[in-house]
Amino acid sequence: MSLRARALRALVLTLVVFSGLSSPTLAVQKEKEKKKKAAPTGTPVMWREPSDISTRDLLAGPGGEAMRPDLSSITFIKEETGGYSKKYRVRDGAGRVWVAKIGDEAQSETAASRLVWAVGYQAEVTYLVPRVEIPGKGTFENVRFEARPEEVERLDEWKWKQNPFTGKRELQGLKVMMALLENWDLKDANNRILLVRGAEGNELHYVVSDLGATFGKTGTPGSPMAWLRNIRGSRNKPEDFVEDKFVTGVEGGRVRLDYGGKSGDLMRDITVEDAAWLGGWLARLSDEQIADAFRAANYTDEEVQMLTDATRKRIDELAALRPGASSAMP
Numbered sequence: 001m002s003l004r005a006r007a008l009r010a011l012v013l014t015l016v017v018f019s020g021l022s023s024p025t026l027a028v029q030k031e032k033e034k035k036k037k038a039a040p041t042g043t044p045v046m047w048r049e050p051s052d053i054s055t056r057d058l059l060a061g062p063g064g065e066a067m068r069p070d071l072s073s074i075t076f077i078k079e080e081t082g083g084y085s086k087k088y089r090v091r092d093g094a095g096r097v098w099v100a101k102i103g104d105e106a107q108s109e110t111a112a113s114r115l116v117w118a119v120g121y122q123a124e125v126t127y128l129v130p131r132v133e134i135p136g137k138g139t140f141e142n143v144r145f146e147a148r149p150e151e152v153e154r155l156d157e158w159k160w161k162q163n164p165f166t167g168k169r170e171l172q173g174l175k176v177m178m179a180l181l182e183n184w185d186l187k188d189a190n191n192r193i194l195l196v197r198g199a200e201g202n203e204l205h206y207v208v209s210d211l212g213a214t215f216g217k218t219g220t221p222g223s224p225m226a227w228l229r230n231i232r233g234s235r236n237k238p239e240d241f242v243e244d245k246f247v248t249g250v251e252g253g254r255v256r257l258d259y260g261g262k263s264g265d266l267m268r269d270i271t272v273e274d275a276a277w278l279g280g281w282l283a284r285l286s287d288e289q290i291a292d293a294f295r296a297a298n299y300t301d302e303e304v305q306m307l308t309d310a311t312r313k314r315i316d317e318l319a320a321l322r323p324g325a326s327s328a329m330p
Contacts, residue, residue: 042202063125105212106144184233184261185213218261279318
């Protein structure tokens with residue numbers, strides 16, 4: 001047999017072997033892709049009526065006293081990547097896993113998550129630890145601990161403009177809540193769907209997972225520098241929060257909000273009825289409860305008072321809205 005014939009025979013044998021091996025391999029790959037695409041199912045939940053709103057403990061938050069991190073020992077697991085703030089995954093003395101956020105978003109996020117939860121929205125379980133040593137990384141002050149329970153599976157992000165609640169009151173109310181908190185970083189990447197398995201079936205909780213860019217200011221919509229403010233506003237600046245406006249008026253049955261953050265177009269379709277609905281729930285919170293949300297975030301007494309007064313003023317603006325009105329706020 002010639003050299004050329006032997007080479008051709010070898011090539012044919014190789015192709016036969018390859019095709020014989022590739023078919024099962026391809027089948028396995030397709031099966032894996034099929035399983036990956038089969039997303040978990042459950043009942044979508046964004047908001048639930050808070051029947052106990054007047055007694056909700058905003059000092060402890062959605063996790064209550066029972067879930068507070070056990071600081072008797074802290075074990076470093078790994079560094080988390082992405083986002084504005086430095087974050088470490090750690091395990092506490094009780095074996096619970098947390099994501100510890102370092103920096104100026106820690107306080108604002110802790111307070112914001114409590115206020116969001118207080119009026120019935122799904123929220124992450126967070127606590128503010130005034131001081132903690134993370135082995136191998138250092139000692140830090142005002143650290144936000146966010147729970148990572150084993151029984152809760154974190155799924156993909158959800159989109160502001162395409163979700164099961166589009167056009168519904170709970171989504172519209174959540175938009176208003178974001179404006180009230182001055183959350184200027186409204187991007188889909190900051191949202192998360194949490195799969196919660198229960199005896200009565202699975203639920204898919206739609207949460208705004210990153211609430212750090214709050215309690216500052218977003219800027220003035222339509223200003224010459226609006227494009228820059230849409231990239232970066234201020235966060236955790238009580239003095240900015242106090243000075244910034246909120247409701248600026250009503251026109252054509254829509255509420256005008258002084259919002260210059262990312263995705264500002266989300267605020268253009270808020271009806272008076274939707275804004276007043278959220279205001280009605282917020283109005284049921286006492287000043288003491290609101291103050292507890294800021295105390296939980298380790299703000300100073302002066303800052304607690306500033307932030308509480310400013311938040312109450314914004315709530316009053318929503319509660320004062322009346323259907324059919326058309327006016328400009330002073």
